[in-house]
Amino acid sequence: MEIFVQQLINGLTLGSIYGLIAIGYTMVFGIIGMVNFAHGDVFMLSAFISLIFFLILTTWLGISSVVLALFFVLIIAMVLTSLWGWTVERIAYRPLRGSFRLAPLISAIGVSIFLSNFVQVAQGARNKPTPPMVGDVIVLFQGASGYNVALSYKQIIIMVVTAVLLTIFWYVVQKTSLGRAQRACEQDRKMAALLGINVDRTISLTFVIGAALASVAGTMYLLYYGVVSFSDGFVPGVKAFTAAVLGGIGSLPGAVLGGLIIGLIETFWSAYFSIEYKDVAAFSILAIVLIFMPSGILGRPEVEKV
Amino acid sequence: MNAPSITTTAQTNTVSRNFDLAAAFKDALKAALITLGLSIPILSYKTNQSGADLFLTSRWGLVAIVCAIVFGLRLVLHAFTASKAYAKATPSPRQATELVDAGPSAFQKASRFGVPFFLGVALTFPVLIYLIQGGLNESRYWVDLGILILTYVMLGWGLNIVVGLAGLLDLGYVAFYAVGAYSYALLSTTFGLSFWICLPLAGILAAFWGMILGFPVLRLRGDYLAIVTLAFGEIIRLVLINWVDLTNGGAGISSIPRATFFGIPFTAGEDGFAATFGLEFNGMHRMIFLYYLILALALLTNFVTMRLRKLPVGRAWEALREDEIACRSLGINTTNTKLTAFAIGAMFGGFAGSFFAVRQGFVSPESFNFLESAIILAIVVMGGMGSQIGVAIAAIVLVGGPEVLRNLTFLQSVFGTGFDPNEYRLLLFGAGMVAMMVWRPRGLISEREPSVILKERKAISGSLVKEGHG
Known part of the structure; x- marks a missing residue:
């Protein structure tokens, strides 16, 4: 029971990180129908940006409050990662509209390889540990066997930040004119253009929002694991894509739901079965869902037209 | 990525030989600024490890070089696309015949000798x-x-x-x-x-x-x-x-x-x-x-x-x-x-x-x-x-x-x-x-x-x- 509750907490924390990344996949897929393979590496890049700015703020500028530093880091990382997201779309994806169908995916794989190796060349291949940020825990209750069920402050921070940002994001998509334009482009890009929506700008903004949410996930990942390396984009990226597919690709609540489910499956699998095969479990879910339930939990079934 | 000079020329259909230098310059500057933004902090600071601690070293010289390269490349690209647009707008007298000419291209001619050549080199390598x-x-x-x-x-x-x-x-x-x-x-x-x-x-x-x-x-x-x-x-x-x-x-x-x-x-x-x-x-x-x-x-x-x-x-x-x-x-x-x-x-x-x-x-x-x-x-x-x-x-x-x-x-x-x-x-x-x-x-x-x-x-x-x- 104690282990169950503890794993539930861990799983939900991990799941919120996956959910944040998954939104980037699902939005881009919804609007231009491509798998943005480089999204995982944008996430990894943002973790590096956060790491460097955290070091600048704490050691050079001498901000002693970790929470204040994290707040600034989050904002800076969101801005700079958005710029990366925008640039990637502008250089690698926009010229390919109307090219053959697999071209954007191949281009995205190229961007993914480029980004991870760019970070490797620029920052070195070794794992980068962060200085300890938030170490305190709250002991929720103690089990009969003496096993403490703990909720750490960083888990609270991760869940609260995720919830707040998702609320803001939800408001943007549902209530603002940008969100309306985006949903219109998702339904019919040509018609949206005829009605005076700047489609290119809307797509760019989709990438910017996706990158910004990925950078939140990157900062939270750094906070949670305390270590990052240039190759850390691939596996979380694939897991977040699995989350997006599981929730129903194109559906925003689905992405968050899928992220939470994947996070829970991963932690429970590690706790009760074998930690070695946790990635196999995630990859298998991806294959099984795509083969047997391609429209996911909350997605619309896809109709192929000639 | 169309240069401003090209979008205007495409509309008016009169291409001048000297392309709009000021617009190209401005665009190249923009590209360099974006590069600068992208370089912060991934390129401008390197994380080095000593023991368990990370410390940063700045590399602004490298960032300056990269930005200058992007600026230069962007300008060259503009010059190149402008001259291409010029060539397109002023057709050569042979152009009409070239389009329907279905003779073997240079590549096809080369490939006739290319394949045996490659094979020969591979066999005798x-x-x-x-x-x-x-x-x-x-x-x-x-x-x-x-x-x-x-x-x-x-x-x-x-x-x-x-x-x-x-x-x-x-x-x-x-x-x-x-x-x-x-x-x-x-x-x-x-x-x-x-x-x-x-x-x-x-x-x-x-x-x-x-x-x-x-x-x-x-x-x-x-x-x-x-x-x-x-x-x-x-x-x-x-x-x-x-x-x-x-x-x-x-x-x-x-x-x-x-x-x-x-x-x-x-x-x-x-x-x-x-x-x-x-x-x-x-x-x-x-x-x-x-x-x-x-x-x-x-x-x-x-x-x-x-x-x-x-x-x-x-x-x-x-x-x-x-x-x-x-x-x-x-x-x-x-x-x-x-x-x-x-x-x-x-x-x-x-x-x-x-x-x-x-x-x-x-x-x-x-x-x-x-x-x-x-x-x-x-x-x-x-x-x-x-x-x-x-x-x-x-x-x-x-x-x-x-x-x-x-x-x-x-x-x-x-x-x-x-x-x-x-x-x-x-x-x-x-x-x-x-x-x-x-x-x-x-x-x-x-x-x-x-x-x-x-x-x-x-x-x-x-x-x-x-x-x-x-």
Whole structure:
């Protein structure tokens, strides 16, 4: 029971990180129908940006409050990662509209390889540990066997930040004119253009929002694991894509739901079965869902037209 | 990315020779500023580790250089597009005739001599190197490089069947390479089977795995299929790492039996290759044998592919690549067609894998990660999907290029002594894949020889072939 509750907490924390990344996949897929393979590496890049700015703020500028530093880091990382997201779309994806169908995916794989190796060349291949940020825990209750069920402050921070940002994001998509334009482009890009929506700008903004949410996930990942390396984009990226597919690709609540489910499956699998095969479990879910339930939990079934 | 100067000229249709320098300058400045934004903080600060602590060192000089390069390139690009627009707006008197002129292009003329030339060089490569380097031991490095390149040529040709001909994007091709390598490693170490028995077995096993993995994914759309094959590739790698009883886990399988010359081992002993043929013993005999072995395997792959393209199944692959719905309407069994492409592609991957195992004498799961799949895919994409000679050229450039760069000592004097081009190899691969998709989505060699010919053989430009839904 104690282990169950503890794993539930861990799983939900991990799941919120996956959910944040998954939104980037699902939005881009919804609007231009491509798998943005480089999204995982944008996430990894943002973790590096956060790491460097955290070091600048704490050691050079001498901000002693970790929470204040994290707040600034989050904002800076969101801005700079958005710029990366925008640039990637502008250089690698926009010229390919109307090219053959697999071209954007191949281009995205190229961007993914480029980004991870760019970070490797620029920052070195070794794992980068962060200085300890938030170490305190709250002991929720103690089990009969003496096993403490703990909720750490960083888990609270991760869940609260995720919830707040998702609320803001939800408001943007549902209530603002940008969100309306985006949903219109998702339904019919040509018609949206005829009605005076700047489609290119809307797509760019989709990438910017996706990158910004990925950078939140990157900062939270750094906070949670305390270590990052240039190759850390691939596996979380694939897991977040699995989350997006599981929730129903194109559906925003689905992405968050899928992220939470994947996070829970991963932690429970590690706790009760074998930690070695946790990635196999995630990859298998991806294959099984795509083969047997391609429209996911909350997605619309896809109709192929000639 | 249109320059402001070009958008205005396209509207008015009067192109001036001197392009708008101020606008180009402004745009280049913008690009440089964006580069500056991107460089913060990834390029401008380097994290260094001392003990458990990280500290930062600034590199603003490097950022300035990168921004200046981007600025310069952007200006050149503007000048280039402007002059191109000018040439387009002022037609040459021959232009009208050129467009309808269906004579062989320069590439087609070159390819008539190019293919025999390449084949000749490949066949005589060890001899040429021997003559140039003046000795067997001196030519070891080059023969080794030749083997490496030919392995990738073969993998590229194998994947070309799946990606180039059938149009199924397979991101997990390395899984079949791994199946082939581990088949040979396990069969030879546990049952003591020789390479020549294991080679077909490895091919059959890989093809079998191709069918097992291919069967469930065939209903999927192109990019979903890509992601699922990626997942399968990773699953196989993770199983190889974690199933320690069978595969010895991450430590890999070592002391795999070496290749023999049809039963005669390459040893210094009495019954060794050198003694049998009355030669002086030299370790290079084995290398040269391996070189011709992989050359034969690669040529076999090419030959089989070329023959298959002329058979109904090969034509069905290409039809499938162009339009799946049309294929189904014409009564082509798409499931079988896709499965054969998967299985045959996988089989050649398996052959290459067992060659890899016999060459290295050691296999470990780390040789079969996603990056390897991506490199093979990059070779196929850059070679122009579907073009055999293009894939070979791309493999030579992508695998041999960095090795040649490493030997150019003047690069070290330009970039400083610690310069290793291999570090930048993957960086350039990634950028190259993007550039390829943006500028030449049909690859370096985009000419297509049609498989079915009515009366007269005509090559068509790849841009005329439009792909449908796959």
